Amino acid sequence: MADSRPRWPAIQSLLDFSITFMWTFVSAALLFAFWQISVDFFAIPSYVLPRPSAVWNALVAGTVVDPTSRGSFWYQLADTLHATIFGFAIASVLGIALAGIMVEFRTVQRLLFPYVVCLQSLPKVAIAPLFVIWFGFQIESKIAMAASLTLFPILLNSLEGFSVIERERLELMTSLDASRWQTFWLIKWPSALPFVFTGLNLGIVYALLGTIVAEFLGAQRGVGVVISQLQSVSDTAGVFAMLVVLVVVSYLMISFMRALQRRVVFWSDGSHSSDIE
Amino acid sequence: MINVQRSLSEIYNAKSEENLPLLRTVGLTKSYVTRTGGSVFALSDISLALADGEFVSVVGPSGCGKSTLMKLLAGIIPGSAGQIYFRGQLASRAQRGMGVVFQSPVLLPWLTVLENVLLPVRVLRMKRGPAEERGRRLLALVGLDGFEGKYPKELSGGMQQRTSIARSLIHDPGILLMDEPFGALDALTRENISMELQRIWLANRKTVFFITHSILEAVFLSDRVLVMSARPGRILREFRIPFARPRDFDLTTSLEFNHYMKEIRHLLGAKVDG
Numbered sequence: 001m002a003d004s005r006p007r008w009p010a011i012q013s014l015l016d017f018s019i020t021f022m023w024t025f026v027s028a029a030l031l032f033a034f035w036q037i038s039v040d041f042f043a044i045p046s047y048v049l050p051r052p053s054a055v056w057n058a059l060v061a062g063t064v065v066d067p068t069s070r071g072s073f074w075y076q077l078a079d080t081l082h083a084t085i086f087g088f089a090i091a092s093v094l095g096i097a098l099a100g101i102m103v104e105f106r107t108v109q110r111l112l113f114p115y116v117v118c119l120q121s122l123p124k125v126a127i128a129p130l131f132v133i134w135f136g137f138q139i140e141s142k143i144a145m146a147a148s149l150t151l152f153p154i155l156l157n158s159l160e161g162f163s164v165i166e167r168e169r170l171e172l173m174t175s176l177d178a179s180r181w182q183t184f185w186l187i188k189w190p191s192a193l194p195f196v197f198t199g200l201n202l203g204i205v206y207a208l209l210g211t212i213v214a215e216f217l218g219a220q221r222g223v224g225v226v227i228s229q230l231q232s233v234s235d236t237a238g239v240f241a242m243l244v245v246l247v248v249v250s251y252l253m254i255s256f257m258r259a260l261q262r263r264v265v266f267w268s269d270g271s272h273s274s275d276i277e
Numbered sequence: 278m279i280n281v282q283r284s285l286s287e288i289y290n291a292k293s294e295e296n297l298p299l300l301r302t303v304g305l306t307k308s309y310v311t312r313t314g315g316s317v318f319a320l321s322d323i324s325l326a327l328a329d330g331e332f333v334s335v336v337g338p339s340g341c342g343k344s345t346l347m348k349l350l351a352g353i354i355p356g357s358a359g360q361i362y363f364r365g366q367l368a369s370r371a372q373r374g375m376g377v378v379f380q381s382p383v384l385l386p387w388l389t390v391l392e393n394v395l396l397p398v399r400v401l402r403m404k405r406g407p408a409e410e411r412g413r414r415l416l417a418l419v420g421l422d423g424f425e426g427k428y429p430k431e432l433s434g435g436m437q438q439r440t441s442i443a444r445s446l447i448h449d450p451g452i453l454l455m456d457e458p459f460g461a462l463d464a465l466t467r468e469n470i471s472m473e474l475q476r477i478w479l480a481n482r483k484t485v486f487f488i489t490h491s492i493l494e495a496v497f498l499s500d501r502v503l504v505m506s507a508r509p510g511r512i513l514r515e516f517r518i519p520f521a522r523p524r525d526f527d528l529t530t531s532l533e534f535n536h537y538m539k540e541i542r543h544l545l546g547a548k549v550d551g
Contacts, residue, residue, distance in 0.1 A: 168381060171351075173400065175454075177352070177371040177400075178400045182399075186396070186399065190387050266387075
């Protein structure tokens with residue numbers, strides 16, 4: 001078999017990355033220049049659209065300040081990330097386990113599926129006030145909100161993964177008189193994994209979204225809390241700075257999940273989308 | 278009815294332990310209930326016997342229930358009527374003494390070639406050490422020396438199918454059931470892999486039940502060729518193929534060989550591609 005890969009894959013990918021990075025840099029420089037000039041030229045008030053330089057200053061101020069003070073991004077971000085990761089973890093375990101149980105036990109599936117459909121159609125953000133009543137203004141209600149938004153993409157994609165398994169793989173196991181347990185762990189679980197990851201990739205984004213929403217509605221700490229506070233004092237540059245922080249965090253989380261996916265389901269080409277959510 | 282069949286088989290067993298067929302079916306029938314409530318027969322009254330070490334092919338038109346027959350024998354699906362006896366015992370579910378090769382290789386993409394071959398070992402909870410040794414030998418037998426650590430994606434279609442043949446042999450099954458195993462391969466690869474299969478069979482002398490729609494392949498490889506009718510599938514006739522082994526592909530151009538091909542083709546009403 002001929003080896004069609006480039007001779008120096010590391011150098012090749014570094015080169016590709018450098019070129020992509022360069023274009024991104026050029027694009028960003030153009031955007032910021034245009035933005036700064038427009039704000040000055042049209043005399044846009046800073047509470048409508050702050051200058052990029054003002055956003056930068058707010059960003060630096062929030063980053064360098066003592067990390068234990070309320071003015072620090074780190075202080076606020078820590079709480080947001082805490083809720084996001086916990087909510088995500090709970091939803092992942094619950095979603096994958098539920099999907100596995102529903103696939104293995106048809107009765108459970110028949111019993112639960114109506115609720116899945118109902119809850120999935122419900123705009124989950126609308127139950128956030130209930131979480132505040134049940135869990136208070138502490139981190140628990142944020143975790144609950146993050147988990148409830150994250151659960152469905154993971155559950156539905158996992159269900160899809162478990163139900164589209166190549167029939168012959170199962171027939172092979174039947175021909176070997178394999179137990180149900182063996183068929184599940186040797187065939188069904190790994191076959192479903194690429195779909196599970198599609199759900200997890202969506203889920204991590206939803207977890208952050210859920211946390212921020214919960215913070216808007218009522219919380220003591222977190223990026224969402226800061227954004228609504230800054231908004232109430234018309235510190236638009238500060239709001240923009242927080243958005244930049246969120247973009248970076250979100251990007252890092254997604255990249256981490258993608259890297260994990262490539263490592264765990266290395267055999268899959270990553271095109272396992274079920275078009276759910 | 279079932280009791281009669283059973284006692285008959287017991288008498289049969291008692292009479293001749295020596296000539297006992299490895300696998301035998303009696304009146305095997307498979308019918309499906311259609312949406313309108315009627316029933317459609319996929320297979321009707323199949324009675325056949327496979328002797329130990331025999332290579333038997335089944336040819337028949339598309340949709341005649343060849344694959345259904347294999348799935349019944351493998352215990353993948355239950356029959357509607359009739360019995361299957363494996364080593365003289367009534368078989369009601371999958372038998373661990375069978376190896377199955379499907380039309381597609383059905384390799385697991387997350388396992389290496391060797392791990393794929395060892396899958397039955399894991400399922401049947403056999404000892405890992407000696408099995409691994411056997412797996413390497415089987416891979417060498419199917420010409421995949423040095424590919425143990427590769428993943429299925431890195432193999433060509435023919436190599437993947439040879440891996441699945443190695444997998445079907447790893448637990449030393451009494452019977453190899455093959456359902457159009459070369460159907461997805463190109464003509465040249467098919468010819469090569471047919472030769473390979475003959476070599477593997479000569480090395481192992483397993484009983485092979487080989488389903489194909491290629492008359493040439495069937496005649497070339499088999500001791501016996503069973504010809505099936507269109508749906509509902511039943512066995513029309515069997516041909517004994519006497520050529521000495523190992524057979525060479527030049528044989529396929531001989532007059533006698535083509536005589537068999539012609540007979541079978543006529544029987545099938547020329548509905549099957551040679």
